[in-house]
Amino acid sequence: MNNGDKDHAALAQQFNRDEPRVNWHDETLWWVRAKRDKAAHTIPGWEHLRETASRIKNNVLSNMYGYLQQFEENARKNGVIVHWAADAGEHNEIVCGILQKHGINKMVKSKSMLTEECHLNDYLQQNGIEVIDTDLGERIVQLAKEPPSHIVLPCIHKKKEEIGELFHEHLGTPEGNADPQFLTHAARLHLREKFLTRRAALTGVNFAIAETGEFVVCTNEGNADMGAHLADVHIACMGFEKLLPQRKHLGVFLRLLARSATGQPITTYSSHFKKPRKGQEMHIVLVDNGRSVQLGREDFRNSLKCIRCGACMNTCPVYRRSGGHSYHTAVAGPIGSILAPNLDMRKYADLPFASTLCGSCSNVCPVKIDIHDQLYKWRQVLMKEGYGPAAKKLAMKGMTFTLSNPGVYRFAGKTGRWVMGKMPFIVNNKLNPWYKQREMPEPPAQSFNEWYKKNRKAD
Amino acid sequence: MNGIKKTGRLINTDQLRDIYYYMNSREKILAAIKKSQPAPRELPVLDFPLPDDMDAQEKFIAVLSSIGGAAHTVGSYDEIQLLINREYNDAARIISLVPEIESRGQYFEPGTNPHLLEDVDLAVIKAQFGVAENAAVWITDDMLPERVLSFITQNLAVVLHRRDILQLMHQAYERIGGRDYGFGVFIAGPSKTADIEQSLVLGAHGSRTMRIFILQS
Structure with a gap:
């Protein structure tokens, strides 16, 4: 899907054209958020768990240099081939190179936001390699030629009728059948054939353990395991921030991940890959792609603690009403909005402004990332660096002038009240961005200043 | 150079x-x-007190049923065999990795070709332990000579001793400790998805059902 150069506001407006659909999207995600609350509240010591996870991740960030080398060494000892990729391009070349070496031109892939970030599928396709996404939601958006709109629920923006149509067209299911049970079964049969015929499987990584060199992949569907255990070559791709120091720390993170994501006590499968099975080749690709820069930004490095649960999206009033695609980046929502500007300030300058700064994201984050503070700080960095939207820059300058000149301020207030009272059509129209989706308020009869002067005299 | x-x-x-x-x-x-x-x-100390009011087996069974699995408390392997005969009467191929439980149809040669497990109706495996708070069971490849078996099978049955039900995940990792394995997995219930309009469907790509036999002895 090509969003052109539209920014978040323009793309959100597009999404908002269908009001019942926006309401449905909003309610569905809020329901997931409510499930998260229920799961969090039923286990004692939830806050202590979050605090512990946050502190483990702080330790990881502060010793990334040591842990990464420890992980590499242990993974090598386990018989895994370790690669390092400085950026997206190198990551794609490495994966492509492994496949070409084996003469493989078809691969199955389970969910990996990193490969979305690197646009791996497009790259492989250009090199004559077909990729089948095997997570049901990802397969659905792949058939629709769209990117995922949510990191945990990739096709949350799609209605079952649309999915039924897609399956009818691509998998030959009967026309008009939109029953989730039926469609899921059709996908099971369709993808089983892929699992059984593909010689290479790529998976993401949820956690990697420095102490043991193993990595953990969590799914509900079992697609990562079906791919990896049937393939001759298993490639696991990870941003280096997925590291944890020791195996026992998984106890903390596996308790938090699924509860925060969907309200489940744990994902169906938490698979610990340590060594390749006999006769299999296993690769790990460690990716930087801007992460080492983010690690050096004191105000923003905490964003690297993210475990990709999606809780901040489900709770976000802006995400729920604007849809994942409006963020035009692989990771949408509040966390995506603080990660993306690190990669490209110009392209993603709009995202930190796509927030009300209500702070709900920070409150649900299982590793206590100060997401809304970072959104606020990114705004300042972006304005200072000159990436802010032109209209906002102008408005800010106007504000500075007005607020620093009491005479101008009083005059502007008076004029505003007069215009809103006598000639409301001047502000109640499409030219005023504040009027979009809102009514303008009734203007007060007098300002506080005028009221104060009058009442003070009366004393 | x-x-x-x-x-x-x-x-x-x-x-x-x-x-x-x-x-x-x-x-x-x-x-x-x-x-x-x-x-x-600094790394924090892991300090998570165990809930003192939890009956581990009771909790395990309640959580398992809430995530789509089924539990049976049994007194002996004979009892498990009877239940399997009754529940999977029409299964053509059963692969049991538990010596006390019978296999049916074609068995397999571990380490040959995992694709030959494509038509397994039921796999019976032994778990090292279970965790009450999330009904997950821990299985490693020394008990699972072909890793894909527990995923590719249509139905999964697991044998677990009551004494091996732990309360929290922290205990689980204490128990695993520094043990070596090639592959280890926590499995909690049947495979599932809610990707289509958040409607929960059991049986995505892995096993469509999961039954756990809890041995009381």
Whole structure:
């Protein structure tokens, strides 16, 4: 899907054209958020768990240099081939190179936001390699030629009728059948054939353990395991921030991940890959792609603690009403909005402004990332660096002038009240961005200043 | 080293190219990280008190049924065998990795071709332990000679001793400790998805059902 150069506001407006659909999207995600609350509240010591996870991740960030080398060494000892990729391009070349070496031109892939970030599928396709996404939601958006709109629920923006149509067209299911049970079964049969015929499987990584060199992949569907255990070559791709120091720390993170994501006590499968099975080749690709820069930004490095649960999206009033695609980046929502500007300030300058700064994201984050503070700080960095939207820059300058000149301020207030009272059509129209989706308020009869002067005299 | 350009790209043999090309990025990344990482922060102590009012088996069974699995408390392997005969009467191929439970149809040669497990109706395996708070069971490849078996089978049955039900995940990792394995997995219930309009469907790509037999002895 090509969003052109539209920014978040323009793309959100597009999404908002269908009001019942926006309401449905909003309610569905809020329901997931409510499930998260229920799961969090039923286990004692939830806050202590979050605090512990946050502190483990702080330790990881502060010793990334040591842990990464420890992980590499242990993974090598386990018989895994370790690669390092400085950026997206190198990551794609490495994966492509492994496949070409084996003469493989078809691969199955389970969910990996990193490969979305690197646009791996497009790259492989250009090199004559077909990729089948095997997570049901990802397969659905792949058939629709769209990117995922949510990191945990990739096709949350799609209605079952649309999915039924897609399956009818691509998998030959009967026309008009939109029953989730039926469609899921059709996908099971369709993808089983892929699992059984593909010689290479790529998976993401949820956690990697420095102490043991193993990595953990969590799914509900079992697609990562079906791919990896049937393939001759298993490639696991990870941003280096997925590291944890020791195996026992998984106890903390596996308790938090699924509860925060969907309200489940744990994902169906938490698979610990340590060594390749006999006769299999296993690769790990460690990716930087801007992460080492983010690690050096004191105000923003905490964003690297993210475990990709999606809780901040489900709770976000802006995400729920604007849809994942409006963020035009692989990771949408509040966390995506603080990660993306690190990669490209110009392209993603709009995202930190796509927030009300209500702070709900920070409150649900299982590793206590100060997401809304970072959104606020990114705004300042972006304005200072000159990436802010032109209209906002102008408005800010106007504000500075007005607020620093009491005479101008009083005059502007008076004029505003007069215009809103006598000639409301001047502000109640499409030219005023504040009027979009809102009514303008009734203007007060007098300002506080005028009221104060009058009442003070009366004393 | 003559073949290395400034970028670290190599023109010589494939093997050398692999080594130098990737070594170069490795060093670049590590140097950047070393420069960027903040001052050392201590690792926290893991201190999670066990709930004192929890009946581990009761909790395990309740959670398992809430995630779509089924539990049976049994007194003996004979009882498990009877239940399997009754529940999977029409299964053509059963692979049991539990010596006390019978297999049916074609067995398999571990380490040959995992694809030959495609038509398994039921796999019976033994779990090392279970965890009450999430009804997950821990299985490693020393008990699972072909890793894909527990995923590719249509139905999964697991034998678990009551004494091996732990309360929290922290205990689970204490129990695993530094043990070596090639592959280990926590499985909690049947495979599932809610990707279509958040409607929960059991049986995505892995097993469609999961039954746990809890031995009381």
